[in-house]
Amino acid sequence: MAFDLQKLFVDVFAPESGDVVTIMYDLPHEEIRDSEEWRLRREMASAWHRKLKEFATLRGFTVNPIVTYYATGAHNSDLPETAMSDRQTVRLEEIVKRSTIILSMPQYSASAPLGEYANDHKVDGGHGAFRKLQRNRGDLQTAGEAVREG
Numbered sequence: 001m002a003f004d005l006q007k008l009f010v011d012v013f014a015p016e017s018g019d020v021v022t023i024m025y026d027l028p029h030e031e032i033r034d035s036e037e038w039r040l041r042r043e044m045a046s047a048w049h050r051k052l053k054e055f056a057t058l059r060g061f062t063v064n065p066i067v068t069y070y071a072t073g074a075h076n077s078d079l080p081e082t083a084m085s086d087r088q089t090v091r092l093e094e095i096v097k098r099s100t101i102i103l104s105m106p107q108y109s110a111s112a113p114l115g116e117y118a119n120d121h122k123v124d125g126g127h128g129a130f131r132k133l134q135r136n137r138g139d140l141q142t143a144g145e146a147v148r149e150g
């Protein structure tokens with residue numbers, strides 16, 4: 001069975017008219033080296049972003065530009081206050097406030113700090129999607145390859 005991002009997204013998040021989706025990920029930098037797996041995850045995030053934008057209008061939701069920030073180097077560390085989105089510096093907390101669904105695809109897990117931000121806002125951080133894809137690590141790679149090829 002071919003991977004279907006639209007079905008996955010609708011089944012897990014059930015987006016409604018007016019929802020605002022943000023895809024975000026961390027970036028390597030001079031202190032934290034890149035890896036092939038990390039690079040592929042960033043490519044997958046970009047591919048998912050394109051595909052979500054394609055069917056967003058059918059369901060009435062909006063997809064923000066991708067948000068990136070420099071990697072923290074440790075899982076669940078405090079996130080930086082600022083990030084980049086559409087070549088502009090943005091405050092991460094403001095992005096979370098304006099989003100109702102966040103797909104975070106970092107090298108270093110951001111679940112705890114995003115959870116803290118989201119506690120004050122109606123945000124679905126994608127834990128359901130993460131669990132479904134992590135059951136079989138191969139599914140994540142297959143999903144990314146299917147979207148990149150599509």
